[in-house]
Amino acid sequence: MKLVKYLFVFVMLIGLGISAWIYYPQYQIHQMKKHAVVVSKSSNQTSFINYYRNTQKAQIHHLAIGDSIIRGVGAPKDENFVSLFSKKLATQTSKKIVTQNEGINGITSNELNELVQEGRYDEAIKQSDIVTINVGGNDILQMANGQDIRSVIQGYDQLKNNFSKNLTNITKKITMLNPNATIVFLELYNPLSPDDQLYPLADKMLPKWNLNIYEAANKVPGSIVVETTKVINGDHLQNLSPDGVHPNVAGYTAISEQMIDQFKHQFRKSSV
Known part of the structure; x- marks a missing residue:
């Protein structure tokens, strides 16, 4: 699994160039977060928690799609973050939460988009x-596996652009079918230890990848990006399972708590 981590980080690092180019995505993400809060407050919107607390529905349906992080690899069946978050949401809203976990180990954004588009x-x-x-994580791993350095470097921008296109198409299909649904995205996190020589570069490159996620979310009024990097990072390696990539129970619990915290403090913009 150590090799997998290095492959994962390597692909993220190959686009490294001028320092300003590295830090600009961080600035863009910060501005998107800031703008979302300002717009929401000025529009007199309600928090995500209050939105679901005040709904007339007796139960709330929560669908989760994606990869092994959604599935909950690294923790017992009922202790994945989807289940943990749903339980916390039920407590906060006094509603019954019906959860459907469709996580698929190893799935890429191409494959998920195909499943979504085919219905x-x-x-x-x-x-x-x-x-x-x-x-998105498996997009990086799949490209790195079996490729020489030159091929990986040449394909990096295409990989990133392809991921962005897939994520946009997935969200478009979801909003077309259900414009009132809240779409929750998760940031990609850096699983390396701060002692690793690649850690500083990986940490600087991560926002460039995550910017794609924020840009996709920015196109959907009722969306939220969970700041996974706040709870799984070099200061919280105890939240990773023995494979060094997936969260453990503590990690999934931390993600679910981060989700609930953002649901409490972020405002939900209504769909037009």
């Missing part, structure tokens, strides 16, 4: 109040 999740999406998505 595999259509009925579930139509019934859902919340749709959580996590995908």
